[in-house]
Amino acid sequence: MTGHSTGVRGSARLADPTTITVDVTTPRGAFTVTTTADVPLAAPTASAVPLLVPVAMRHGHTLRLDGAVDDTQAAGLDRVQTTLTSWYSHLGRATVDAPVVELPVDRAAGVGCFFSGGVDSFYSTLTRDERITHLIFVVGFDLAPGHPLVDTALTEVRRAAESLNKTLVVVRTDVREMSDRHGMSWGPLYHGAAMAHVAIALSDHVGTVLVPSSFVRGQTPPWGTHPDLDHHWATATSVLEHDAIEVTRPTKIARIAQDPTAMEHLRVCWQNRDGAYNCGRCEKCLRTMLALRAVGGRCRTLPHHIDSDAVGALRLTSGQARAMRRNIDAMTAAGTGTPDLLAAMQRAVDRSDRYWSRMFRAHAWVTARLPF
Known part of the structure; x- marks a missing residue:
């Protein structure tokens, strides 16, 4: 992967064991994205890539990384860009300027599931109970870090995770400032990239992360999480799986209506x-x-x-x-x-x-x- 000396530049690091910072320079200025968790994080450069690629595509620029990507991630990025440019005419292909290293696929045994406490995430958690080990709740996606309901939502998901006998991982991030600053819509485009960022950062704990589907097959519009997109964000240590694309929302609701935990904590x-x-x-x-x-x-x-x-x-x-x-x-x-x-x-x-x-x-x- 080679490119030019101008465009979007990203430099990611572990500021401390539980914090990744991504220093970003774009044509619209320089700023820093910060992601923290209640467990140690990993792979700062690899986790930054999903955040930066859409930005570079939005502006038609080269993305320069101060770090290497593995060959699994490099191959997937080509498919990510092919999918996104086929959906959105305002995006162009970006060249990723970073060394590529060959690494064997070696993923942790843990399986995570993004968990907002909503219908889709409860359904995936209940129907994949034997497989899922961790639930991932992110402050900064639908609830901004300073939202007055954050503490209430955290209380509810903690109680739900305890009732379901799952390990809860709480992540806090300001990644939405990236999409907002660059005029990228959260639902149709950027939230899937943000999920990939979190999944890769948690790769020491969960090698596979389920993304509960928002839609049913045959009614799936271009969207930030999508069965044609999610798995292409994979690295040698992390992969996303789009879950329950065949299941309609009424079917999901009928299933969670039978579960006391879902009926106690649904959001x-x-x-x-x-x-x-x-x-x-x-x-x-x-x-x-x-x-x-x-x-x-x-x-x-x-x-x-x-x-x-x-x-x-x-x-x-x-x-x-x-x-x-x-x-x-x-x-x-x-x-x-x-x-x-x-x-x-x-x-x-x-x-x-x-x-x-x-x-x-x-x-x-x-x-x-x-x-x-």
């Missing part, structure tokens, strides 16, 4: 209105509450009352509308939905049907008139 909210752990009013809370109601689940951390007016106002994707129809059928059969609630759910479905019907007709009209 799905990203709006956190009025400082609530789960606000019970946002789109994600409402859809989760309805799905749990449909399968008879009762969750301590979500309100038991569901606001029918808020449900009726939901804007659903076509996939969410299909799930809502199934919930209507299940709640009707079980007698768990009031007439007002069922009517509100049907209004949301009908609105979705009308919207997507218009979109499909418009697409067909435009396509029929294209000159090819």
